[in-house]
Amino acid sequence: MLRRRLMLPVVAVAIALVNSAGLAAAQTNPQRGGTLNIGFPSDSKTLDPTFSVQFTEREVLYLVYNTLVRFGPDFSIQPELATNWTIDGEGKRITFNLRSGVKFQDGTPFNADAVKWNIDHRLDPKVASSQRQQLSPIIESVEVTDPATVVFHLKEPSPGLLSLLGERPGFMISPAAAAKYGPDLGNHPVGTGPFVFKEWVKGSDIVLERNPDYWDQGKPYLDKIVFRDISDSVVGIQRLLTGEVDYVGEISPQEVRQIEGRPGIALYPITVGRWYSLQWHVYEPPFNNEKLRQAVAYAIDKDRINEILMGGKGKISQGPTPEGLWWYDPKIKSYPHDPEKAKALLAEAGYPNGFQFVLSTPQVAVFQQLNQLLQEQFASVGIKVRLEPVASSEWYDRVVKRATNFTPTRWTQRPDPDGLLYILFDKSGYANTTGYDNERVNQLLEQARSTYDREVRKGMYDEVQSILAKDVPMLPLFSSVEYAALSEQVKGFEWIPDQIPRFRDLWITRK
Numbered sequence: 001m002l003r004r005r006l007m008l009p010v011v012a013v014a015i016a017l018v019n020s021a022g023l024a025a026a027q028t029n030p031q032r033g034g035t036l037n038i039g040f041p042s043d044s045k046t047l048d049p050t051f052s053v054q055f056t057e058r059e060v061l062y063l064v065y066n067t068l069v070r071f072g073p074d075f076s077i078q079p080e081l082a083t084n085w086t087i088d089g090e091g092k093r094i095t096f097n098l099r100s101g102v103k104f105q106d107g108t109p110f111n112a113d114a115v116k117w118n119i120d121h122r123l124d125p126k127v128a129s130s131q132r133q134q135l136s137p138i139i140e141s142v143e144v145t146d147p148a149t150v151v152f153h154l155k156e157p158s159p160g161l162l163s164l165l166g167e168r169p170g171f172m173i174s175p176a177a178a179a180k181y182g183p184d185l186g187n188h189p190v191g192t193g194p195f196v197f198k199e200w201v202k203g204s205d206i207v208l209e210r211n212p213d214y215w216d217q218g219k220p221y222l223d224k225i226v227f228r229d230i231s232d233s234v235v236g237i238q239r240l241l242t243g244e245v246d247y248v249g250e251i252s253p254q255e256v257r258q259i260e261g262r263p264g265i266a267l268y269p270i271t272v273g274r275w276y277s278l279q280w281h282v283y284e285p286p287f288n289n290e291k292l293r294q295a296v297a298y299a300i301d302k303d304r305i306n307e308i309l310m311g312g313k314g315k316i317s318q319g320p321t322p323e324g325l326w327w328y329d330p331k332i333k334s335y336p337h338d339p340e341k342a343k344a345l346l347a348e349a350g351y352p353n354g355f356q357f358v359l360s361t362p363q364v365a366v367f368q369q370l371n372q373l374l375q376e377q378f379a380s381v382g383i384k385v386r387l388e389p390v391a392s393s394e395w396y397d398r399v400v401k402r403a404t405n406f407t408p409t410r411w412t413q414r415p416d417p418d419g420l421l422y423i424l425f426d427k428s429g430y431a432n433t434t435g436y437d438n439e440r441v442n443q444l445l446e447q448a449r450s451t452y453d454r455e456v457r458k459g460m461y462d463e464v465q466s467i468l469a470k471d472v473p474m475l476p477l478f479s480s481v482e483y484a485a486l487s488e489q490v491k492g493f494e495w496i497p498d499q500i501p502r503f504r505d506l507w508i509t510r511k
Contacts, residue, residue: 031509033508034224034510035226036226036246037245037246038226039236039244040056040059040227041233041236047206048189054393059500059501061168062500063194065172065193068170069165069166071163074497075497079099080099082165091157096151098112099215103192104191104192105174113144119139119152121178122135134169137428139152140154140155141153159449172192173185176190192215204229207226219504222503230248234255237255246490247486247490251484259485264488266488266490270483271497272325272412273482274479275321280406283434286357294345298338298341299383301337302337302477305373305478309366310481318469320411320476326458329465339380343381343382353382357384357385357386359388370408371387371408415497418445425473426446428442440467448464
């Protein structure tokens with residue numbers, strides 16, 4: 001029988017970047033009361049986890065809802081609504097023991113029936129949740145054995161399932177609220193979380209208030225959290241300096257210079273950077289031409305991009321996995337900057353005089369700067385690129401619908417490699433928006449997700465990433481350096497390596 005402790009050390013991540021402000025916060029006695037104002041460039045469309053795909057939605061979801069398991073700051077998998085679990089049946093059965101006495105914010109009980117409803121709801125083809133593509137290949141059925149015990153029967157052993165249950169597929173929705181609000185649940189979210197949804201004025205703010213009946217006694221400390229829409233982190237910094245907001249994230253190394261050393265502001269560098277890349281449709285012209293993709297790769301000067309965008313502090317990316325994660329392979333090498341090689345490959349690809357294409361530009365500052373640099377570098381080898389602005393709230397939806405061919409993108413890491421490599425590069429991956437379909441990669445990714453032997457999985461993921469480096473379905477650029485800036489009166493903040501800030505345990509000190 002496999003016990004939960006075998007699943008805890010999912011990944012070793014260096015947390016040394018947490019600064020002294022974060023360490024001091026951990027030693028401060030929490031205080032009650034107050035309102036936390038968060039500035040964030042919202043792309044939120046729904047607060048129903050069943051249909052959530054936008055990045056910023058999860059900042060709110062982690063406050064209104066709880067997940068079955070949670071992630072620690074080292075990406076370990078820890079209890080939340082499930083207090084413990086066992087894995088047996090040759091790895092094909094997971095039994096969860098649930099926290100007792102928990103109620104949804106509408107007063108209905110959280111229990112095993114609610115867990116079964118949540119998973120069955122996402123698996124129902126009629127519901128059309130994007131998470132069905134993640135869960136359906138794994139879960140055969142969910143069985144309720146008593147109100148506090150639920151059993152997941154799996155089609156195959158799945159080392160990645162626990163990590164899924166700590167993010168969108170694991171957010172527990174009130175079944176009664178779903179029945180009451182139907183398709184409008186996204187505007188009336190009801191979970192078991194520390195904060196209760198009060199108001200959403202789209203384009204302005206989202207207001208949450210303290211859940212007085214929260215199951216984790218004594219928490220939360222704050223009375224209210226208000227998410228205030230800002231256009232970008234530059235505006236957010238200005239509002240932080242004037243005291244209008246208490247938190248701003250996604251601050252670049254250039255932007256952070258404005259507030260470094262400022263009294264009253266604490267900076268928190270991320271622990272694992274987002275993976276930035278370029279993506280294209282490998283199933284349609286012109287990027288179904290492998291030599292053309294390679295020519296584009298050789299045309300890019302990653303060192304200069306890192307120097308300008310990240311102040312030289314980012315990590316040049318050779319693939320989708322950064323250093324510090326157990327599935328990182330230092331032997332993987334991407335294409336180096338070589339303009340002459342780029343020109344030669346363009347000719348071999350059938351474009352001796354270069355070619356022209358549109359590069360979609362989401363209206364996010366770092367993407368806009370990146371695209372301008374790429375436009376300049378491509379021009380030097382004969383590739384003319386026209387930049388096409390796209391509203392940040394619409395951009396990823398266009399990528400998913402494959403209405404955007406050539407675009408930069410960025411992804412945060414998951415606690416298990418299956419959580420990113422499978423969804424992006426398996427032919428059945430729900431986030432495979434490039435159309436990539438390599439038979440060997442598909443085979444390896446399927447095999448790697450059905451064994452709990454980490455060393456065996458590591459060998460498979462090494463081979464996958466070696467193939468990706470050659471095929472270039474997505475062109476790796478760099479892993480970012482970013483900062484969160486908080487009023488120094490806000491305490492308790494720490495990063496989770498998925499870079500989704502968790503605000504539930506913060507408090508405000510009063511002088």
